Amino acid sequence: MRRAGMYVLLTAIALVFVGPFLILLSAGLKPSGQAVFSFPPDIIPRPPVLDWVKEAWTAIPYPRYLLNSVIYVGATVPFYVLVSALCAYPLARLRFRGRNLIFLAILSTMFLPGEVMLIPRFLVVSQLGMADTFAGVILPGLLSAFGIFLLRQTFAGVPREIVDAARTDGCHELRIFWHVMLPAARPTLAILGIFGFISVWNSFIWPLVVLKDSAKYPIALGIAYLAGITGTDVRTLAAGTIISIIPVVVVFMIMQRHVLEGMRGAVKG
Amino acid sequence: MPGQRWYTPYLFALPALALFGVFFVWPALTAIQLSFMEYDVVSPPEFVGLDNFVKMVGDSTFWTATLNSVLFLIGLFPLLVVAPLLLAVLVNQKLPGIRTFRMLYYLPVVTSMVAVAVAWEYVFHQQGVLNWILTGAGLLDQPIQYLLDPFWALPALILVEGWKSMGFYMMIYLAGLQTIDSSLYEAARVDGASAWQRLWRITVPLMIPYIAVAITMEMLDAMQAFTSVYVMTRGGPQDATLTLGYYIWSAGFEHYAMGYASAVGLVLWVVMIAMAMLNYRITKGRS
Numbered sequence: 001m002r003r004a005g006m007y008v009l010l011t012a013i014a015l016v017f018v019g020p021f022l023i024l025l026s027a028g029l030k031p032s033g034q035a036v037f038s039f040p041p042d043i044i045p046r047p048p049v050l051d052w053v054k055e056a057w058t059a060i061p062y063p064r065y066l067l068n069s070v071i072y073v074g075a076t077v078p079f080y081v082l083v084s085a086l087c088a089y090p091l092a093r094l095r096f097r098g099r100n101l102i103f104l105a106i107l108s109t110m111f112l113p114g115e116v117m118l119i120p121r122f123l124v125v126s127q128l129g130m131a132d133t134f135a136g137v138i139l140p141g142l143l144s145a146f147g148i149f150l151l152r153q154t155f156a157g158v159p160r161e162i163v164d165a166a167r168t169d170g171c172h173e174l175r176i177f178w179h180v181m182l183p184a185a186r187p188t189l190a191i192l193g194i195f196g197f198i199s200v201w202n203s204f205i206w207p208l209v210v211l212k213d214s215a216k217y218p219i220a221l222g223i224a225y226l227a228g229i230t231g232t233d234v235r236t237l238a239a240g241t242i243i244s245i246i247p248v249v250v251v252f253m254i255m256q257r258h259v260l261e262g263m264r265g266a267v268k269g
Numbered sequence: 270m271p272g273q274r275w276y277t278p279y280l281f282a283l284p285a286l287a288l289f290g291v292f293f294v295w296p297a298l299t300a301i302q303l304s305f306m307e308y309d310v311v312s313p314p315e316f317v318g319l320d321n322f323v324k325m326v327g328d329s330t331f332w333t334a335t336l337n338s339v340l341f342l343i344g345l346f347p348l349l350v351v352a353p354l355l356l357a358v359l360v361n362q363k364l365p366g367i368r369t370f371r372m373l374y375y376l377p378v379v380t381s382m383v384a385v386a387v388a389w390e391y392v393f394h395q396q397g398v399l400n401w402i403l404t405g406a407g408l409l410d411q412p413i414q415y416l417l418d419p420f421w422a423l424p425a426l427i428l429v430e431g432w433k434s435m436g437f438y439m440m441i442y443l444a445g446l447q448t449i450d451s452s453l454y455e456a457a458r459v460d461g462a463s464a465w466q467r468l469w470r471i472t473v474p475l476m477i478p479y480i481a482v483a484i485t486m487e488m489l490d491a492m493q494a495f496t497s498v499y500v501m502t503r504g505g506p507q508d509a510t511l512t513l514g515y516y517i518w519s520a521g522f523e524h525y526a527m528g529y530a531s532a533v534g535l536v537l538w539v540v541m542i543a544m545a546m547l548n549y550r551i552t553k554g555r556s
Contacts, residue, residue: 014373020388037396087285090278115514116534119521120296143288202381204496220381241387245380252379256372263440
């Protein structure tokens with residue numbers, strides 16, 4: 001009995017977190033004859049239609065924005081993971097001057113509010129001739145204090161014997177990094193890949209600042225653009241928004257165990 | 270050590286250090302420099318000394334934004350520091366299917382703020398679910414247009430921001446809860462402590478370090494609220510939802526007052542560092 005009550009409570013809370021998405025989904029699938037808003041709410045589309053999905057697909061250059069987001073993810077995620085791993089390896093395993101200083105400097109970027117850096121970083125990117133370019137959107141995202149922090153922990157935990165064995169075989173550091181460290185850190189690399197995908201797919205403010213040309217928008221900016229067009233039908237907006245979150249939700253559902261474990265690992269460190 | 274020259278570690282760190290220099294150090298120095306300048310992007314920057322800071326003191330819009338950000342900070346506290354601890358206790362139980370509930374509570378964290386903002390516009394609609402619930406329960410006589418109402422717009426945005434991030438804070442607490450030795454609870458139960466007492470006497474004291482982390486992150490989150498404001502209200506109605514984050518963006522990119530915007534950013538930065546340090550001091554003293 002207590003257990004049943006617990007499930008009722010858990011489900012009620014789940015409804016609070018999922019409800020707004022269900023409302024959106026329902027609005028995006030309702031036929032034009034059925035009211036989107038009513039007292040009491042009428043949630044089940046009768047029948048569900050894909051008209052608004054098609055409408056959203058053409059109201060803005062939807063496929064283009066999806067492709068852009070894929071490009072941003074593809075160009076950011078592998079390189080940010082690599083940059084993080086390269087930096088984390090000596091921080092974890094090699095002894096050298098300035099090691100703590102470098103680590104602290106990079107960690108300090110976590111406490112830099114994004115809004116404060118918006119203007120000066122935009123000016124720097126402009127001076128480098130990268131305003132309104134893909135490079136301007138991508139490059140600042142390649143440095144991740146979180147990634148370096150997490151990989152440093154992982155590398156530090158790789159057993160000494162394996163590394164020493166590789167050293168006595170005459171491997172130089174780059175080979176050890178590539179053939180010993182990276183394979184050992186595979187789970188962490190996967191976590192960083194997922195987190196990177198989610199954060200780049202959802203990125204909004206920085207592309208908003210860097211990009212002038214709407215043809216380069218990632219999907220999140222595309223949705224804001226669709227929402228801002230006066231006269232966009234509420235059903236079209238709902239349908240467009242739902243499609244935009246499907247990739248991230250699917251990846252999260254499949255990888256949820258890794259995502260949640262990864263968060264726990266990060267906090268424990 | 271064979272295979273390692275003195276510069277090997279630096280070569281490994283070089284890409285990260287280069288990015289750090291170009292996208293953090295250089296902009297940070299630029300921000301400090303710009304704070305003492307007037308710069309409208311078109312004409313070259315002009316040194317104006319402390320003018321931007323003097324202007325800030327007399328700028329009522331700046332103070333409105335500051336007040337709103339403080340209200341954000343206060344309003345998000347129960348949503349991101351308190352409620353997630355209770356949620357974490359709830360999903361820390363050993364029940365079949367508990368992972369699914371954790372995942373569902375975490376869902377808003379992985380979706381974009383833009384999508385979340387759009388979804389909540391439907392919830393907040395005059396004929397939407399929230400008004401239906403509140404009028405049905407007799408808490409409201411009339412449906413409210415939350416986002417157009419100067420009183421309700423800010424609480425509505427705080428609710429959305431809190432709702433989106435709650436799952437994230439829950440996971441931070443969950444990580445902490447799983448480090449607590451369950452025999453402590455057993456002992457307390459044997460001594461006849463109620464669930465409430467166990468929460469207050471065991472969980473909360475042991476969770477102080479995690480609560481400190483949550484408070485620091487809550488401050489960063491609250492001070493940076495931007496996307497929800499941009500999508501849902503654009504700072505309106507009548508500046509009711511104008512936050513410092515939005516004000517900096519708007520001053521810089523809508524009014525091209527780059528110098529002034531940088532000065533506001535610098536002040537925000539200093540205040541945030543001070544708050545983080547204060548928080549660190551207080552919690553350090555307690556634990």
